Amino acid sequence: MKPTEAYILNQAEPYKSILLHLQILIEHTFSNAHLEYKWKLPCYYIGKRPICYLNQSKDYVDVGFWHSAHLKKYSEFLVSENRKKVRSMRYKNLDDIDDQLFVNILKEVEKYKNKSFLK
Numbered sequence: 001m002k003p004t005e006a007y008i009l010n011q012a013e014p015y016k017s018i019l020l021h022l023q024i025l026i027e028h029t030f031s032n033a034h035l036e037y038k039w040k041l042p043c044y045y046i047g048k049r050p051i052c053y054l055n056q057s058k059d060y061v062d063v064g065f066w067h068s069a070h071l072k073k074y075s076e077f078l079v080s081e082n083r084k085k086v087r088s089m090r091y092k093n094l095d096d097i098d099d100q101l102f103v104n105i106l107k108e109v110e111k112y113k114n115k116s117f118l119k
Contacts, residue, residue: 003037064088
């Protein structure tokens, strides 16, 4: 089993279901995205550029976006919590995921994949 698969499948519920659902949304949105294991986390890339990472932390799943400094349209949905460059979406339950909103944010992030992480 690959480290990315083990990371996701070894999580307790509801985190495993949340991670699997997010994985489906990301891979359906970007057929050219590939999953790598970096910094002990599953990270999605398009080419050599990172798009997002998945992290089960405390009592939620965190989907971190490196290019979030460019996202003005969806800033009210993103959490920065003492981070300078990365903002994220957080989910405690599978029902918390708004599929359309998540896909829209992914598409917005993808527009900036060739820009610096900073503004």
